Amino acid sequence: MSTSILSVYSLNQLAKQTLEAQLSGVQVAGEIRSLTRAASGHMYFTLKDDQAEVRCALFRGQAQRIRTVFANGDAVVVLGSVSLYAPRGDYQLIVQGVELAGDGRLAALFEALKKKLLTEGLFDAARKRPLPITPHRIAVISSPVGAAIHDVLSVLARRWPLAEVTLYPVAVQGEAAAGELTAAVSSIRDAMAWDVVLIVRGGGSMSDLWAFNDEALARAIAACPVPVISGVGHEVDFTICDFVADVRAATPTAAAELATPQTLAEWAQRSHLLHQRLNQILSRRLNEAGQHLDRLTGRLRAAAQRFASEHHRRVALELRLQHALRQDGQRRHQALRDLAARLARHSPVRWLRENRGRTDRTVWRLQRVSATMTVARAQRLHLLQYRLHQAGRRPWQRAHDRWQQTGDLLAALSPQRILERGYVLVEHESALLMRAARLDALMAESDRTTLLTLRFADGAKRILARPDGSEEAGES
The missing domain is CATH 3.40.50.2300 (Response regulator)
Structure with a gap:
């Protein structure tokens, strides 16, 4: 028996060195149990088989390099080195690599190949x-x-x-x-x-x-x-x-x-189903076509109503325009008559006629004074007389020009000019008919004929209008 005495710690250290030297890089197969992940990033689990188990430690740095995903219950093959924790005398496997074993490994290979072929398009429905x-x-x-x-x-x-x-x-x-x-x-x-x-x-x-x-x-x-x-x-x-x-x-x-x-019975059933589907499709298509036709018919009727409404509106606007033109012509004619009356009241000829006596008296007085004046004063008197005459003509000439322009404007707006452009005035008993509705009312009141007067630019004609729309001309 050896005389050297070892402490507990020394014994554990010696055992640790022996284990690490003899059991480095070993592969161990088993099932993962009690898997935990520490906050530091280290992973701890137990590797177990039917007869024994061993504690395993996978440190953070090594865990980050391992790509295999594993969980409790997975069968794995662990690569690592056996070490001993001296303070407690517990030995554990320091994990350096993990690979799935059995069906777990096959499942990983299956998913890898499936992903590869899917990326290449071998599973695409278009190629089926x-x-x-x-x-x-x-x-x-x-x-x-x-x-x-x-x-x-x-x-x-x-x-x-x-x-x-x-x-x-x-x-x-x-x-x-x-x-x-x-x-x-x-x-x-x-x-x-x-x-x-x-x-x-x-x-x-x-x-x-x-x-x-x-x-x-x-x-x-x-x-x-x-x-x-x-x-x-x-x-x-x-x-x-x-x-x-x-x-x-x-x-x-x-x-x-x-x-x-399929069998004959299945073929018959399928044929019946196809026949039903065909009838449903045809019925739906016919209903849709009928609805579409109804919509088109409604749109056509609406368009016809809009056209009729626009036509009535256009006719009404034309009648309103004609009435407005006639009223405007009448207003302008009245304005021209008012302007002519005002021009007559302020005529320069009238003013000269009313003030002629005063002018003659002034001239006589000037002639009497001129006899006693020198030649220079006489010449000045003649000059003043000329200026007075010119000053009296200018207002009259301007008023005459305005009167002439107003007369031209009045002539341009004269109803006679409107008639010369092809318009006709329809009168009944000296009353002007401005709307077709009034004429229809007169025709309805008359049993046989209605006497109308048509005024043209070059004269008037009397006609007899019957309710059926025929006309009989008469002498003006």
């Missing part, structure tokens, strides 16, 4: 091909044994016995399955002799169905010119093959049903 209504040759890629192929062949024979069904036997599980599936799809693509292809397999775990998540198989299906139906697993199972195929079926039996046409 329609299924044939009545296929003559059907290719089935599946295992030659098992309940799935038996159910598929039974459904095909029952629903569409006229089709020629060819089985491409392949492995649907294991390492060689993906290659055999890809080779079968490629041979069908090269043959170009099939109307539709079925890829079918029964249910299983993700690892059992992993051959249908192969990238090469997905690209072969996308390049196949023949419509492909994928019926892999159960309704809850999804594979890359389902997303790339033209149609995904929930089960192998459903794939066979999608590939074959």
Whole structure:
């Protein structure tokens, strides 16, 4: 027995050095439990299997470099080094890397491939091909044994016995399955002799169905010119093959049903439904057309009413304009007569006539004074007399010019001038008829004929108007 005595701390330190030297860079598989994330960014969890468990620590710096997302219950493979916490004597695994194991790893690979192919457009609905209504040759890629192929062949024979069904036997599980599936799809693509292809397999775990998540198989299906139906697993199972195929079926039996046409009863029911839909569409179209026709008819009637209203309004405006012109002519004629009367009252001739006596007396007085004036005063007197005469003529000349202009304006606005432009005045018993309604009233009051006077620019004519619209001319 060694005589050296170790302290507890020294013992733990020695054990720590031994563990770190002997167990560095080990990989440990297990299930994550009790996962916690500290405020500092460190992560702590327990790695457990059926017989034991070990504490693990993933420090913040290393956690930021790990891209794998994991949670409680995930099966993982942890890369790390074993260390010992000397104060407590507990050993733990210092984690340096984490990878999903089992179905978790497969799920990560599945999502990565799905995202890649989705980005490339292999899942786009635009590239999906329609299924044939009545296929003559059907290719089935599946295992030659098992309940799935038996159910598929039974459904095909029952629903569409006229089709020629060819089985491409392949492995649907294991390492060689993906290659055999890809080779079968490629041979069908090269043959170009099939109307539709079925890829079918029964249910299983993700690892059992992993051959249908192969990238090469997905690209072969996308390049196949023949419509492909994928019926892999159960309704809850999804594979890359389902997303790339033209149609995904929930089960192998459903794939066979999608590939074959309906039975006679189903055809009759579908025909009846189509007939009902056609009748509904025709009825709806007829109703819509009738409503559209009603709207157009209403718009046409409204347009006709607006046109009639505008016509009546235009006629009324023309009558109002004619009446306004006549009234304006009368007002201007009266104004001209008032101006002529005022001009006559203020005429220079009248003023000279009324003041002539005064002027003559002034001249006589000037003549008497001029005899006693010198020659110079006489010349000045003559000059003043000339200026007086000119001053008396200028107001008279200006008044005469204004009178002449007023007379020209009066002549321009004279009713005679309006008649010379082609207008006619209609009179009945010396009363001017300015509205058609008045004439209609006179015609209605008269049993036989009505005497009217038409005044033109060059004279007047009397006519006899009958209620039926005929006229009889008379002498003016």
